[in-house]
Amino acid sequence: MGYKLVYFENKGAAEITRYVLACAGADYEDKRITREEWASTVKAQSPTGVSPMLETETRTYTQSLAIARFFANKYGFAGKTEEEKLHADMIVDTLKHDLLQKFFNAFFEKDETRKQEMVKEVFENSNKTLGLLEEKCIDGEGYFLASGFSWADMMLYNVAADFFPLISTNFKVNLSLDSYPKLKKISDNVSENPAIKKWVETRPVTEY
Known part of the structure; x- marks a missing residue:
């Protein structure tokens, strides 16, 4: 079956799917x-x-x-058991909705005073969220799941590598995984995955 992924000329919301497809070695059209x-x-x-x-x-x-979840399930990156799949989904949704989306909300806020208040609040909450993920949500050695590499790991890498630098620059904050060694190890493991490395080296160069 042929697949066509249609998105804008940037990484954005489509990059997590591109990471999964890259790891699967899947043939698709990146439109x-x-x-x-x-x-x-x-x-x-x-x-x-x-x-x-x-x-x-x-x-x-x-x-x-x-x-992204569809392809993670299709190609074996969603988790080995039903509970592992639930665990991975929890991680992905937390990173997307409780961290990234709140920064996006602040980015599009038009009132500057309110925007600064939102940035401060989101930055503090994001570090709390990262702390909880570090402390309570890692079951594997260098991966979120006990069974190993999953799309939850890819999502963490996506957030840390593709969005944290952009957020830090735009909002003048220092958002990184440096204070979270277990999370940083997960992200580093993803960055060293041969398929991920090849994709990052060959994908179109975009700011975000």
């Missing part, structure tokens, strides 16, 4: 579109009006984590 193309034609093809979109031979799907 990158401009904002103008999205507004003029592509958005009308989205069943929920958002991107990224996954086109299969039968229909089109949206929602970044749903797409």
Whole structure:
């Protein structure tokens, strides 16, 4: 079955899926579109009006984590047992919704005073979240799951490598994994994965 992943000309919300597909060695079309193309034609093809979109031979799907989770399950990166899959989903949702999304909300806040308040609050809460992940959520040696490498590890790497530098620069904060050695080991292990390394070295160069 042929797959087409449709997203903008950046890493953004589609990169976690690209990491999973890279690790799987899967053949797919990485279709990158401009904002103008999205507004003029592509958005009308989205069943929920958002991107990224996954086109299969039968229909089109949206929602970044749903797409990434589909491929994680398909290619064996979701966890070995049902509870491991739940564990991985918990990690991924925490990183996306309790950390990344809150920074995005602050980024798009138009009131500068409110934005600064949000950044301070989100930065403090993000470090609390990272602390909880470090302390309570790592079952493996260098991986979140006891069974080893999963898409939860890829999501941590995605957040730390692709978004933390951007967040730190834009908000003038120091957001990193340096104070969380177990999390840093997980992210480092992902960065040394041959498939991930090859993808990072060959993917289109974008700011975010």
